Amino acid sequence: xxxxxxxxxxxxxxxxxxxxxxxELKKKSYMLESGLLEVDKNQLLIIGPGTIHGxxxxxxxxxxxxxxxxxxxxxxxxxxxxxxxxEKASSRAIAITDNLxxxxxxxxxxxxxxxxxxYCKQKQLLESITLELFEAIDGKNLLDTEVALQxxxxxxxxxxxxxxxxxxxxxxxxxx
Numbered sequence: 625x626x627x628x629x630x631x632x633x634x635x636x637x638x639x640x641x642x643x644x645x646x647x648e649l650k651k652k653s654y655m656l657e658s659g660l661l662e663v664d665k666n667q668l669l670i671i672g673p674g675t676i677h678g679x680x681x682x683x684x685x686x687x688x689x690x691x692x693x694x695x696x697x698x699x700x701x702x703x704x705x706x707x708x709x710x711e712k713a714s715s716r717a718i719a720i721t722d723n724l725x726x727x728x729x730x731x732x733x734x735x736x737x738x739x740x741x742x743y744c745k746q747k748q749l750l751e752s753i754t755l756e757l758f759e760a761i762d763g764k765n766l767l768d769t770e771v772a773l774q775x776x777x778x779x780x781x782x783x784x785x786x787x788x789x790x791x792x793x794x795x796x797x798x799x800x
């Protein structure tokens with residue numbers, strides 16, 4: 625727990641989620657279990673779940689985004705792909721684009737509303753952030769990995785109906 629007041633000393637903590645830190649103003653220092661890590665302006669630091677860390681400098685111009693991964697029934701490769709990418713980049717500085725910084729800042733500053741339009745915009749922005757973030761981490765290697773899409777049972781009837789109406793879908797694909 626950080627003491628109140630203007631104390632700039634590090635306080636150590638960990639999270640159950642992935643924490644993404646970046647600064648658009650200046651270099652920042654972070655204390656990790658492995659030691660002090662310098663993160664330049666426009667670089668991203670990914671801190672994995674359970675990693676004890678502490679911010680060593682003021683937070684002016686610093687942004688933090690949390691990512692939670694949840695493996696669900698029917699998961700077909702996405703969880704593994706995303707987890708491997710985050711683990712690969714964990715506890716090291718990664719160069720990120722100005723565009724990604726703008727998108728993350730925009731997401732962090734979004735107002736919380738209940739409108740359908742704003743909800744859809746938020747999801748669209750998150751999809752864009754996810755793709756650009758993982759391209760920064762791994763190029764396109766893991767993102768180009770094929771995954772088998774699995775549909776929940778409640779969508780099966782609709783999927784079959786759409787496939788049967790499509791003139792170019794083969795019977796073997798419908799049966800599959």
